[in-house]
Amino acid sequence: MAVTLKPQVITEVFTDPMVPVPYRVRRVRRETADTFTFEYEALDGRRFPFAPGQFNMLYLFGVGEVPISISGDPAHPELLVHTIRAVGTVTKPLCQAKPGDIIGVRGPFGSSWPVREAAGNDIVIVAGGVGLAPLRPAIYYILNHRGEYGRVVLLYGARTPGDMLYKKELAEWRGRFDLQVEVTVDAARPDEWQGNVGVVTTLIPRAHFDPHHVTALVCGPEIMMRFTILELQKRGLRDDQIYISMERNMKCAIALCGHCQYGPHFVCKDGPVFRFDRVKEIFGRREI
Amino acid sequence: MTTLERLLSEHPFFKDLDPRYIKLIAECAREVTFKAGEFIFREGDPSNKFWLIRSGKISLEVFAPGRGPIMIETLGEGDVMGWSWAVPPYRKQYDARALELTRALEFDALCIRGKCDEEPKLGYELFKRFAQIIGQRLQATRIRLIDIYGSHA
Amino acid sequence: MIGEQFLVERRDLQKLLDALQKKGYETVGPTIREGAIVYGPIASVEDLPIGWTDEQDGGRYRLKRREDSAVFGYVVGPHSWKRFLHPPVLSLWKARRNGKGFEVVPNNAEPPQYAFIGVRSCELHAIFIQDRVFTNGKFTDPHYQARRQKIFIVAVNCVQAGGTCFCVSMKTGPRATVGFDLALTEILEGQRHYFVAEVGTEKGAEILRSVPTKPAQPSDIQIAEDRVARAARQMGRHLDTTNIRELLYRNLEHPRWDEVATRCLNCANCTMVCPTCFCTTVEDVTDLTGTEAERVRKWDSCFTLDFSYVHGGSVRASARARYRQWLTHKLASWIDQFGTSGCVGCGRCITWCPVGIDITEEVRAIRQSEAAQLSERGG
Numbered sequence: 038m039a040v041t042l043k044p045q046v047i048t049e050v051f052t053d054p055m056v057p058v059p060y061r062v063r064r065v066r067r068e069t070a071d072t073f074t075f076e077y078e079a080l081d082g083r084r085f086p087f088a089p090g091q092f093n094m095l096y097l098f099g100v101g102e103v104p105i106s107i108s109g110d111p112a113h114p115e116l117l118v119h120t121i122r123a124v125g126t127v128t129k130p131l132c133q134a135k136p137g138d139i140i141g142v143r144g145p146f147g148s149s150w151p152v153r154e155a156a157g158n159d160i161v162i163v164a165g166g167v168g169l170a171p172l173r174p175a176i177y178y179i180l181n182h183r184g185e186y187g188r189v190v191l192l193y194g195a196r197t198p199g200d201m202l203y204k205k206e207l208a209e210w211r212g213r214f215d216l217q218v219e220v221t222v223d224a225a226r227p228d229e230w231q232g233n234v235g236v237v238t239t240l241i242p243r244a245h246f247d248p249h250h251v252t253a254l255v256c257g258p259e260i261m262m263r264f265t266i267l268e269l270q271k272r273g274l275r276d277d278q279i280y281i282s283m284e285r286n287m288k289c290a291i292a293l294c295g296h297c298q299y300g301p302h303f304v305c306k307d308g309p310v311f312r313f314d315r316v317k318e319i320f321g322r323r324e325i
Numbered sequence: 326m327t328t329l330e331r332l333l334s335e336h337p338f339f340k341d342l343d344p345r346y347i348k349l350i351a352e353c354a355r356e357v358t359f360k361a362g363e364f365i366f367r368e369g370d371p372s373n374k375f376w377l378i379r380s381g382k383i384s385l386e387v388f389a390p391g392r393g394p395i396m397i398e399t400l401g402e403g404d405v406m407g408w409s410w411a412v413p414p415y416r417k418q419y420d421a422r423a424l425e426l427t428r429a430l431e432f433d434a435l436c437i438r439g440k441c442d443e444e445p446k447l448g449y450e451l452f453k454r455f456a457q458i459i460g461q462r463l464q465a466t467r468i469r470l471i472d473i474y475g476s477h478a
Numbered sequence: 479m480i481g482e483q484f485l486v487e488r489r490d491l492q493k494l495l496d497a498l499q500k501k502g503y504e505t506v507g508p509t510i511r512e513g514a515i516v517y518g519p520i521a522s523v524e525d526l527p528i529g530w531t532d533e534q535d536g537g538r539y540r541l542k543r544r545e546d547s548a549v550f551g552y553v554v555g556p557h558s559w560k561r562f563l564h565p566p567v568l569s570l571w572k573a574r575r576n577g578k579g580f581e582v583v584p585n586n587a588e589p590p591q592y593a594f595i596g597v598r599s600c601e602l603h604a605i606f607i608q609d610r611v612f613t614n615g616k617f618t619d620p621h622y623q624a625r626r627q628k629i630f631i632v633a634v635n636c637v638q639a640g641g642t643c644f645c646v647s648m649k650t651g652p653r654a655t656v657g658f659d660l661a662l663t664e665i666l667e668g669q670r671h672y673f674v675a676e677v678g679t680e681k682g683a684e685i686l687r688s689v690p691t692k693p694a695q696p697s698d699i700q701i702a703e704d705r706v707a708r709a710a711r712q713m714g715r716h717l718d719t720t721n722i723r724e725l726l727y728r729n730l731e732h733p734r735w736d737e738v739a740t741r742c743l744n745c746a747n748c749t750m751v752c753p754t755c756f757c758t759t760v761e762d763v764t765d766l767t768g769t770e771a772e773r774v775r776k777w778d779s780c781f782t783l784d785f786s787y788v789h790g791g792s793v794r795a796s797a798r799a800r801y802r803q804w805l806t807h808k809l810a811s812w813i814d815q816f817g818t819s820g821c822v823g824c825g826r827c828i829t830w831c832p833v834g835i836d837i838t839e840e841v842r843a844i845r846q847s848e849a850a851q852l853s854e855r856g857g
Binding site: 165166167168194195196200221223224225226227228230231232233234235236238239242243257258260261264 | 382384385386392393394395396397398399401402403422424461464465468469471472473474475
């Protein structure tokens with residue numbers, strides 16, 4: 038390809054997006070053995086507007102920084118909510134934070150679930166494991182604007198009943214008449230679990246939605262999303278009706294460091310939420 | 326068309342099946358209801374029946390000494406329960422228990438095997454459909470084998 | 479004056495440096511260090527590698543004495559200008575604990591005002607490409623921007639091709655056509671030694687006013703152009719870029735990736751010497767008392783295992799995948815991301831690869847295997 042380049046004329050001055058802003062831990066709730074939900078508030082009282090599906094970079098003083106999706110209610114920007122699983126060198130100490138502790142926040146970054154564009158459609162949300170966290174803001178948004186959608190279905194799979202996030206909320210949502218909630222676990226003892234047993238994909242053939250007028254929001258580990266997409270396609274969904282949230286090594290979060298490249302995409306900028314048809318050529322391909 | 330034939334043709338498992346065959350297999354079927362908590366069969370039982378679930382929920386369980394019962398799969402509306410009737414040694418491999426009031430269509434497997442012998446095209450059609458179900462169960466099992474929700478740090 | 483050409487005698491070249499330094503520029507350019515021509519501070523013309531040239535081939539680089547005293551008689555070495563615009567190590571901010579919290583102090587240090595002496599056309603294009611990477615998206619790198627805004631560029635047109643160059647294929651050279659303040663073509667002819675200087679900007683014109691010049695005659699300009707054309711003809715390597723993005727995208731599982739992976743040492747040299755590779759990592763460090771923290775940005779490479787780490791492991795765990803990532807990014811996905819190839823044909827990745835892996839050869843192998851398959855099917 039011919040390179041017909043010209044030097045850039047640089048006029049605008051930007052603030053440094055690499056500098057974290059201090060936030061204070063307000064509340065901590067334990068979700069599972071290793072996963073916690075934190076509420077943070079800005080020291081200077083600033084609000085935190087974001088779109089469902091976006092993420093932040095959370096910084097622990099001197100330890101490091103990690104990308105974590107926002108899991109709060111977009112209608113309540115005064116509160117920043119993150120659900121964090123203690124698995125790495127930064128998330129482990131982040132999860133030990135107590136009310137009053139201070140962390141650094143950069144964000145919000147990335148693309149979002151198409152909750153506005155999906156108005157008028159049915160919605161099917163498929164979540165696996167901690168993948169429910171990035172979807173929760175979309176669920177809040179949809180419930181806050183319930184009248185704008187057709188049927189809404191939430192399908193959630195977790196390894197065991199003890200690995201489920203937001204149990205209280207799930208029970209509340211299940212009680213609503215305008216929301217079909219199906220939860221399934223890989224295996225369970227009958228005395229601890231009365232719900233479905235089986236992988237989350239088995240819920241899809243039974244879910245009530247119109248395959249031609251539905252938007253699917255899918256989040257979970259990549260293999261879970263791969264099998265979910267296969268089931269959704271079997272129901273007749275087109276690739277452009279399916280949205281997924283990708284995970285890669287986000288470091289700068291502003292598409293400058295190169296780490297989170299996924300084929301031609303920067304997951305931090307073009308994602309994490311992708312319409313499936315835009316990544317299907319590389320989705321599931323090894324080591325892209 | 327009898328009520329039973331209508332129920333059969335409405336179930337997704339028999340979607341688009343030739344009405345002639347529906348009529349044939351209806352002769353082997355009956356409507357059944359299971360109360361919540363009721364065992365439908367137990368591991369090791371001879372496998373001479375299968376069911377199309379119309380509503381409700383059934384759990385397949387194995388009992389592990391010291392651990393108690395473990396639910397390995399739940400089946401509900403639109404699902405088929407039981408395929409061990411089709412292959413030797415014709416034995417149930419799990420316990421099946423209704424978790425709630427469950428309505429189903431129950432088939433006499435000997436009767437069905439007889440129909441299939443008489444009408445091999447029906448047999449082929451039926452086995453294609455069962456192969457799909459078995460494939461789906463295998464797939465679901467394989468997916469669980471890789472622990473798809475887990476992080477592996 | 480922009481677009482006009484002048485003659486500058488060799489003996490007056492120092493006056494150009496003087497004029498730049500007087501204007502407050504830090505003059506940096508090619509200089510010999512540790513057996514290679516690298517970029518560093520240039521106080522006087524004497525610091526330039528006068529009378530030296532470089533011999534380059536896959537995995538090979540040697541300095542050699544020239545028979546003349548050309549000032550720019552070599553091509554490009556292991557350094558590129560990105561080390562000044564996009565420093566290899568940069569402190570982004572420091573933070574100090576106060577009570578339970580901390581206070582962040584961004585690094586707003588005024589960067590030096592550089593004058594780059596001897597920027598080749600391929601390198602100019604590399605700068606334009608990094609402009610797109612760092613300042614053309616939703617986000618801008620303020621550190622790059624601050625440095626880039628201030629530079630003065632003295633380009634040098636190549637009058638001889640290097641052993642691994644292929645700028646003609648990439649349409650990035652050898653003649654600098656845009657984006658410089660001044661562009662020089664060095665001419666040695668018998669006893670005469672002079673430069674044809676083209677003015678690229680008003681800034682360039684102003685500097686050139688402090689240097690004794692004569693207007694260049696059409697014959698002078700012709701000589702300069704002939705020399706540059708000769709360099710273009712000398713170029714020994716070629717990269718066919720026809721539909722290269724599609725070629726690479728449809729060959730993500732080509733066996734050639736396995737083959738190259740058996741040779742590639744994953745040393746990351748190619749990414750370090752590449753004038754457009756821009757990837758970085760950040761390190762968060764603290765002092766011993768834990769009261770001060772700092773975030774330091776460092777060049778990183780897609781050839782490291784850590785680069786694609788997500789919890790649990792690396793996405794690109796095999797050498798095959800990492801080489802494929804580098805090459806397909808450079809030549810294919812770069813086009814999607816920035817509307818241009820990421821390769822300028824400077825040949826550095828070939829020269830500085832310890833095992834001499836040649837990007838032009840790798841692409842050719844894939845292209846030819848496709849052509850072979852097609853002709854097989856056709857025949």
